[in-house]
Amino acid sequence: METTRKVDQSALKVNQAFIIAFLVLGFVLNAVWLVVFVAAVMLVGTVVPALSLFKGVYTRALRPSGLVKANIIADNPEPHRFAQGFGGVVLLGAIAALLAGSAVLGWALVGLVIVLAALNLFLGFCAGCFVYYQLSKLGVPGFDRRPMGQGG
Numbered sequence: 001m002e003t004t005r006k007v008d009q010s011a012l013k014v015n016q017a018f019i020i021a022f023l024v025l026g027f028v029l030n031a032v033w034l035v036v037f038v039a040a041v042m043l044v045g046t047v048v049p050a051l052s053l054f055k056g057v058y059t060r061a062l063r064p065s066g067l068v069k070a071n072i073i074a075d076n077p078e079p080h081r082f083a084q085g086f087g088g089v090v091l092l093g094a095i096a097a098l099l100a101g102s103a104v105l106g107w108a109l110v111g112l113v114i115v116l117a118a119l120n121l122f123l124g125f126c127a128g129c130f131v132y133y134q135l136s137k138l139g140v141p142g143f144d145r146r147p148m149g150q151g152g
Contacts, residue, residue, distance in 0.1 A: 008070050009071040010068050014057065016121040018054040027111075032098045087116065
């Protein structure tokens with residue numbers, strides 16, 4: 001018997017909004033440390049979801065205060081964690097490029113993460129989730145969840 005799994009879309013959107021805001025600020029201020037901060041938050045939140053800082057702000061402050069309402073839907077959390085982890089890895093590449101003196105490459109990679117987070121925040125398209133589900137379709141080990149309604 002399949003159990004219905006749920007994801008709070010509002011928590012994801014708050015997470016994306018913080019990622020975008022801090023990365024844009026990092027670019028404007030030319031502050032690599034902000035990119036390091038966001039990468040760390042994303043990677044820690046991927047490995048240990050309970051320690052996700054931006055989602056924690058939503059859970060402990062924004063939702064209880066009524067500033068943001070929950071939007072819980074049937075969904076798998078794994079593709080979203082994959083997307084976040086992939087974004088964190090891209091930011092590691094950006095950090096390496098920035099520290100090596102390749103500002104154009106570094107900030108372009110930061111821009112890629114901003115654009116993909118914005119696609120999800122504003123248009124509801126999660127590119128990382130799409131990749132996750134394509135890997136699942138191909139039977140790649142570790143990508144075992146299917147979209148809801150398709151054996152997921």
